[in-house]
Amino acid sequence: MGYLSCKTDSSISTSTSDPFQIQEFTYKDLQLATANFSDSKLLGRGSHGLVYKAVLRSGRLVAVKKPSSNDLDNEIDILSSLHSPSLVNLLGFSTNSHGRRLLVVEFMSNGTLFDVLHTNPRPPTWPRRLRLALQTARAVETLHSSSPPVIHRDIKSANVLIDRNLNARLGDFGLALRCVDDFRLRSTPPAGTMGYLDPCYVTPENLSTKTDVFSFGILLLEIISGRKALDMANSPPSVVDWAIPLIRKGKFMSVYDPRVPAPRDARVRKMVAVVAAKCVRPCRERRPSMKEVARCLGELSKLNSWNGLSNPCIMGEDVGIVGTPLKNQQLELGVRSNLMELMASPKSQIRAKTTRLPNLRF
Known part of the structure; x- marks a missing residue:
């Protein structure tokens, strides 16, 4: 008889065979989109970092999550396999030259x-x-x-x-x-x-x-x-x-x-x-x-x-x-x-x- 076990996997799924596609952004793009992570763009604090309001080059309004630690693989892995109108869905991610990752998710305009x-x-x-x-x-x-x-x-x-x-x-x-x-x-x-x-x-x-x-x-x-x-x-x-x-x-x-x-x-x-x-x-x-x-x-x-x-x-x-x-x-x-x-x-x-x-x- 085994235990119910939860595994944290480091792999990131970006397969184009999925009905939705996760985009990889450049770190510079997200810096620009958040005015270099300006306090004026800060939306709030999540369980693992800061969340910023951002406007992509396409004009789309999104939220960018900047983690307090370097490990976002688990969150990216989970969100890249889920897509539902009942969830705040993952749109993409970015990795800078130091290996620091950011998440890009849908923007929710009416708070919590x-x-x-x-x-x-x-x-x-x-x-x-x-x-x-x-x-x-x-x-x-x-x-x-x-x-x-x-x-x-x-x-x-x-x-x-x-x-x-x-x-x-x-x-x-x-x-x-x-x-x-x-x-x-x-x-x-x-x-x-x-x-x-x-x-x-x-x-x-x-x-x-x-x-x-x-x-x-x-x-x-x-x-x-x-x-x-x-x-x-x-x-x-x-x-x-x-x-x-x-x-x-x-x-x-x-x-x-x-x-x-x-x-x-x-x-x-x-x-x-x-x-x-x-x-x-x-x-x-x-x-x-x-x-x-x-x-x-x-x-x-x-x-x-x-x-x-x-x-x-x-x-x-x-x-x-x-x-x-x-x-x-x-x-x-x-x-x-x-x-x-x-x-x-x-x-x-x-x-x-x-x-x-x-x-x-x-």
């Missing part, structure tokens, strides 16, 4: 989910929050469904970026690892961000896709409540320590951000909170997969649209074209039927004195 939730003077509406949660869940699902799976290890609101169309995109793969079954113990130590770290992830061999599921659960609680994952100004400081007792008691409204109207449908309020609670279960084997989480949030986003809310959370490929009352009624019935399936298993109930909670099938 952290900014949207915690610094925006106009807090996002519930429909927008549900949309962002669903898009982030699908991004993590994309990583976990790749072959071999990729574990992000640093899912948090600051690493979810918002593009020009106000869609959520998962970025910053500085800590990400590829995973394959192996008979060797991993040498990569646990890493991540306080407040989002899975308590089960204490040694390298404890890493699994359920590590990301836990972090996503914290993020979902953050989206629901408007509270930071860890905030010493609150008591308790941890959003999970605050929210889970309320969810177990069935006090779902108490978990929702009081600055904006919560979902009108009590079932939606309850089920979104329960999804978050399941993701942060202490026993990682009892947590759902990201595929199951994304499926459930997708169904809830559709159900949410039938309760008098203006709903930007449904994307065209989810719903199709609807126009007549009959088609609308048929769609609503289909959504409710799917949710009944998701609620079927008695295993998923969270223990509470009087409240029977819905579940995911897992």
Whole structure:
């Protein structure tokens, strides 16, 4: 019986047989594009370095990541094999005469989910929050469904970026690892961000896709409540320590951000909170997969649209074209039927004195 092992490979894939092509830039081009890495172009700090706004000679706006260390091979290797509208995709890289590498990635013009939730003077509406949660869940699902799976290890609101169309995109793969079954113990130590770290992830061999599921659960609680994952100004400081007792008691409204109207449908309020609670279960084997989480949030986003809310959370490929009352009624019935399936298993109930909670099938 082997361990689940994550390998850091130094090879860089730039094969033109891929449906997308990674470009190699000259270091001088990126110096010019960032005004010699001027502070005026600085966008922020990632887990492994600085990120700059840049304009390429073609006129395209991009982001350039300048690492704090010389090792970007792992990040380039992972991103060069992944390309998805739910991720901040790699466009290219550069190497200077000293072997120092830079990454060129898509530019996200509307900041981070952290900014949207915690610094925006106009807090996002519930429909927008549900949309962002669903898009982030699908991004993590994309990583976990790749072959071999990729574990992000640093899912948090600051690493979810918002593009020009106000869609959520998962970025910053500085800590990400590829995973394959192996008979060797991993040498990569646990890493991540306080407040989002899975308590089960204490040694390298404890890493699994359920590590990301836990972090996503914290993020979902953050989206629901408007509270930071860890905030010493609150008591308790941890959003999970605050929210889970309320969810177990069935006090779902108490978990929702009081600055904006919560979902009108009590079932939606309850089920979104329960999804978050399941993701942060202490026993990682009892947590759902990201595929199951994304499926459930997708169904809830559709159900949410039938309760008098203006709903930007449904994307065209989810719903199709609807126009007549009959088609609308048929769609609503289909959504409710799917949710009944998701609620079927008695295993998923969270223990509470009087409240029977819905579940995911897992």
